[in-house]
Amino acid sequence: xxxxxxxxxxxxxxxxxxxxxxxxxxxxxxxxxxxxxxxxxxxxxxxxxxxxxxxxxxxxxxxxxxxxxxxxxxxxxxxxxxxxxxxxxxxxxxxxxxxxxxxxxxxxxx
Numbered sequence: 110x111x112x113x114x115x116x117x118x119x120x121x122x123x124x125x126x127x128x129x130x131x132x133x134x135x136x137x138x139x140x141x142x143x144x145x146x147x148x149x150x151x152x153x154x155x156x157x158x159x160x161x162x163x164x165x166x167x168x169x170x171x172x173x174x175x176x177x178x179x180x181x182x183x184x185x186x187x188x189x190x191x192x193x194x195x196x197x198x199x200x201x202x203x204x205x206x207x208x209x210x211x212x213x214x215x216x217x218x219x
Contacts, residue, residue: 110183111198119159120200122169123181124181127154129173134158136198143172164202168195 110123115147122134134146135205138160148156148171171179180186181196188194 111181111196113200114159115203117159118161120162120167120198122158122160122171122181122198124146124148124156124179125154126156126179127217129156131174132156133162133172134169134197134216135154136167138162138167138169143175162198162200164200167200169197169198170195 112121113119114121115198124132125175126132129150132148133143133149134148135141135143137144146160147160158203168187169181170193171181173179178193180194184196184198186194187197
């Protein structure tokens, strides 16, 4: 599962796989390097990785126990240039906050 936390500006990737011993998050955001984003396992078997990403579209996969690739069932998929099926995470730029116009005080001429 992929979500984006607008408050922390971090992409949150989660995968429930209690029987796994290790899971890495790989994608075009980290040059598909399995050593850059190791996921952490919770007591209930949910693996999580949080990383800062700029707005955009990213392809990614989970690398399980250093021998198996998994897509994210809850994300759209695409076929890469080399023929693999990858998941897609889309981060939309946050809308600028609306600010109230500043009040200008009139000054009296003396």
